[in-house]
Amino acid sequence: MPPRMMLDVDEVDTENSVCMTWSIDPSGTMRHRKTGTKVSTKEGITFEGTEYRLSPEDIELEPDSHLGAGACGVVMKGVIKQSGIPVAVKTVKVDDQAKREQLINEIRGLVAADGCVNLVHWYAGFMSKRTMIVHVALEFMDLGSLADLKKRLGGYGVEPVYLSNITAQIMNGLDYLHKKKMLHRDIKPENILHNRQGEVKLTDFGIAKDLDQTLAMAGTFVGTVTYMSPERCLGQDYSFASDIWSVGMVIFELSTGRYPFADVTSFVVLFDHLCEQPEPRLDPEYFPAELVEFDAYCLTRDVSRRPDTEFLLAHPFVTYNVPTVEQLAEWLVSFSG
Missing domain, CATH: 1.10.510.10 (Transferase(Phosphotransferase) domain 1)
Structure with a gap:
């Protein structure tokens, strides 16, 4: 079996980004002022006071395991190392203000969906590589779409x-x-x-x-x-x-x-x-x-x-x-x- 890959976590850009609703500090942590949402590499996602904690080191990716691609980026298969649970790791590009607002909508939707067996479950998300990419770990559905x-x-x-x-x-x-x-x-x-x-x-x-x-x-x-x-x-x-x-x-x-x-x-x-x-x-x-x-x-x-x-x-x-x-x-x- 080929070795699994770690998520790429290059140093984040040190350039600050500030707007009316978002701030991004030199460590790459994004904060949404209105909702208090925080997205970072080490601490995962905090939304409405609840932490959804995963870091890049918690997930191994399967090589050549692209499950799909779209405007948001690619989706790859991975495993949460501690539990062995398979996940679909989705990349969400947040390189401008509109996409960051979409990220808030996505997190809100994933949180709201918790408890319904016919909506895909999520585990957590985190910032990875540079400040413009967020990874979201979702329930893996083994027969696809x-x-x-x-x-x-x-x-x-x-x-x-x-x-x-x-x-x-x-x-x-x-x-x-x-x-x-x-x-x-x-x-x-x-x-x-x-x-x-x-x-x-x-x-x-x-x-x-x-x-x-x-x-x-x-x-x-x-x-x-x-x-x-x-x-x-x-x-x-x-x-x-x-x-x-x-x-x-x-x-x-x-x-x-x-x-x-x-x-x-x-x-x-x-x-x-x-x-x-x-x-x-x-x-x-x-x-x-x-x-x-x-x-x-x-x-x-x-x-x-x-x-x-x-x-x-x-x-x-x-x-x-x-x-x-x-x-x-x-x-x-x-x-x-």
């Missing part, structure tokens, strides 16, 4: 019986967030993780990404924004119902093995699908009536008629003849290798 599940299925959809359990877990996590008055804003297959125990969990729910501004940037609409709701596409005010639409898009994709809209090659085409064409609908000849109805509820363009998480959690698709988590785990493991 639902995008990975879709790839493993090779173009086929998830069997409806197992999709009912997956959907129920997604909705339970989303219901928890909404009851905490938190929008996810970025529900897509890549942000829903699963493991060999049959657990399905939302992740990346803490960062308030400003996706609306990206619509004006050529070439950036493909990906995250393709799961957005029509009201967001129109630039209208949006709330919890926008997350419900995104769930409907994910369920459609998992059911059929394909993204709901064909040939989305430009924002103009995406706009036409979202705001002008009939909403996506599963074919009742091929899918159970309960699944077809549930997804149609989610993919209702009229926000006033789109139901909330509480209504959907009582729907027969996620309450009647739903397999157990253990049965879902057995199915997942049967073709995951």
Whole structure:
């Protein structure tokens, strides 16, 4: 077995950074004045008076273990040395004021999510290398995302019986967030993780990404924004119902093995699908009536008629003849290798 790596902890920049809401001292410790949040190399993260203490020396990284990458940086697999618990170590770039505020949102979201089995748990975070990078140690989900599940299925959809359990877990996590008055804003297959125990969990729910501004940037609409709701596409005010639409898009994709809209090659085409064409609908000849109805509820363009998480959690698709988590785990493991 190749030796594990330590997190790189080069000396931090000694240049002070001060603004109205943040200060960064020569040791690299960041302090948020309004909330009292502190992020440092040796003392981890302190948020609302509670310490989440880990340091770079507490974690070993597995070489060549990149789990993913995005605007925030890379995600690598590691182990907390003292406990042996595997973790996903996510890097969060905080090299400007806006990204530091996003970090506060992420920490707030992770703390608020504690206690819900369908939201990814976090252990702690800390400053590492230079003052512009923070590492956050998250629960490791060994089967990856639902995008990975879709790839493993090779173009086929998830069997409806197992999709009912997956959907129920997604909705339970989303219901928890909404009851905490938190929008996810970025529900897509890549942000829903699963493991060999049959657990399905939302992740990346803490960062308030400003996706609306990206619509004006050529070439950036493909990906995250393709799961957005029509009201967001129109630039209208949006709330919890926008997350419900995104769930409907994910369920459609998992059911059929394909993204709901064909040939989305430009924002103009995406706009036409979202705001002008009939909403996506599963074919009742091929899918159970309960699944077809549930997804149609989610993919209702009229926000006033789109139901909330509480209504959907009582729907027969996620309450009647739903397999157990253990049965879902057995199915997942049967073709995951």
